[in-house]
Amino acid sequence: MGDPLLEVRNLHVHFDTHDGVAEVINGIDFTLNRGETAALVGETGCGKSVTVKAILGLLPSARIPAGEIVYKGENVLDLSDAQRHARRGTDMSMIMQDPMTSLNPVLTVGEQMLDVLKWQGRSRLSFTSWMRDKLDRGTNDAHRERAIEMLGDVEISAPERVFESYPVELSGGMRQRVLIAIALLSEPDLLVADEPGTALDVTTEAKVLDLLDDLVEERDTSVLYITHDLGIAREVSDYINVMYAGEVVEQAPTGELFANPQHPYTRGLLSSIPSLSTGIGSGIEGHLPDYTDPPTACRFADRCPHAEPECREFYPYPRTTGTDHTVACHLFDGPPAHARHAEGDAVDVDIGEPPWYDRADGRHQSNAVLGGESQS
Ligand SMILES: Nc1ncnc2c1ncn2[C@@H]1O[C@H](COP(=O)(O)OP(=O)(O)OP(=O)(O)O)[C@@H](O)[C@H]1O
Numbered sequence: 001m002g003d004p005l006l007e008v009r010n011l012h013v014h015f016d017t018h019d020g021v022a023e024v025i026n027g028i029d030f031t032l033n034r035g036e037t038a039a040l041v042g043e044t045g046c047g048k049s050v051t052v053k054a055i056l057g058l059l060p061s062a063r064i065p066a067g068e069i070v071y072k073g074e075n076v077l078d079l080s081d082a083q084r085h086a087r088r089g090t091d092m093s094m095i096m097q098d099p100m101t102s103l104n105p106v107l108t109v110g111e112q113m114l115d116v117l118k119w120q121g122r123s124r125l126s127f128t129s130w131m132r133d134k135l136d137r138g139t140n141d142a143h144r145e146r147a148i149e150m151l152g153d154v155e156i157s158a159p160e161r162v163f164e165s166y167p168v169e170l171s172g173g174m175r176q177r178v179l180i181a182i183a184l185l186s187e188p189d190l191l192v193a194d195e196p197g198t199a200l201d202v203t204t205e206a207k208v209l210d211l212l213d214d215l216v217e218e219r220d221t222s223v224l225y226i227t228h229d230l231g232i233a234r235e236v237s238d239y240i241n242v243m244y245a246g247e248v249v250e251q252a253p254t255g256e257l258f259a260n261p262q263h264p265y266t267r268g269l270l271s272s273i274p275s276l277s278t279g280i281g282s283g284i285e286g287h288l289p290d291y292t293d294p295p296t297a298c299r300f301a302d303r304c305p306h307a308e309p310e311c312r313e314f315y316p317y318p319r320t321t322g323t324d325h326t327v328a329c330h331l332f333d334g335p336p337a338h339a340r341h342a343e344g345d346a347v348d349v350d351i352g353e354p355p356w357y358d359r360a361d362g363r364h365q366s367n368a369v370l371g372g373e374s375q376s
């Protein structure tokens with residue numbers, strides 16, 4: 001067991017929409033240990049960004065009817081906006097999906113970096129401290145030096161020039177490096193990276209991800225990594241949480257998840273990674289349910305090749321199937337992973353064994369043979 005930095009417990013997030021209440025996040029649980037990288041993986045619209053925005057306190061229009069977000073032992077949902085804002089500046093940083101919208105186009109890279117250094121950790125603007133900073137050349141020079149050093153750390157070859165540049169003057173890869181530099185400037189304990197490579201071409205993406213990996217390793221930063229790509233999650237993370245339609249359907253350490261994928265959705269995601277599949281059965285048919293009228297039992301049942309009538313009737317509470325491995329599917333037996341499901345409201349149903357079950361060693365065939373599944 002690691003040392004938890006962030007624990008999300010039974011989190012629910014709802015939005016009021018003109019079609020009714022959208023129950024987007026439906027009771028998710030996961031833990032990020034200090035010094036580790038945990039991934040949230042799932043297809044577009046499954047609620048990854050909503051989850052991280054809830055953690056960072058960036059969801060003014062949402063309702064959080066239940067749940068806890070425990071950061072360093074304290075439920076941040078109990079804090080005031082000002083307190084959360086203060087923590088966001090120092091403790092938590094974020095790298096967004098699209099570097100163009102998260103950089104301010106009218107400020108130079110340097111101005112944006114100096115802003116971070118000046119205002120980190122300050123919840124409210126104080127005119128006297130602002131004046132003091134303006135007048136304090138020593139501080140400004142030190143901040144400038146620190147910012148340029150950080151640009152060097154993200155392997156930007158002409159840091160002084162980039163410091164003076166506007167975002168529009170930089171390539172996509174450079175902008176993403178600048179964002180990483182800005183995110184790491186405040187030396188956060190938690191870095192949230194929401195698909196940091198998506199806007200880039202594959203080669204640049206790989207370089208940026210490698211760089212990020214090295215930087216957080218050196219600094220012992222804990223990372224919550226958001227991606228739709230299980231292959232990327234495998235490269236960057238120690239622990240993977242697979243999300244489907246606002247629920248965590250499977251979670252395990254990365255090695256275990258790939259050695260022993262259990263949830264039909266996880267297996268579907270795996271089979272859509274070209275390098276890991278035999279080419280048969282790529283991807284998963286169908287689409288996400290409507291969040292204003294979601295299935296009450298298994299949210300994946302309509303797309304699941306193994307669904308039985310019981311799956312549409314009884315909620316598949318997450319169960320523990322191995323060391324640190326949980327899966328929310330009736331194909332598997334195991335004690336409820338969360339105490340709230342142990343009380344008796346969780347119905348155990350028997351829909352048989354997973355069709356890919358390998359009796360010989362009591363485990364499940366690895367993803368290497370996933371493609372064969374759709375043939376048999
Ligand atoms: N402010 C909001 N009001 C209403 N619905 C919202 C709001 N924000 C997000 N949603 C809905 O929540 C669902 C999950 O969105 P989210 O952005 O978390 O998906 P995601 O998993 O991050 O997808 P992507 O990979 O495309 O970024 C979507 O159906 C989205 O429309």
Ligand code: NI
Nearest residue numbers: 048049050194
């Ligand atoms: Ni997103």
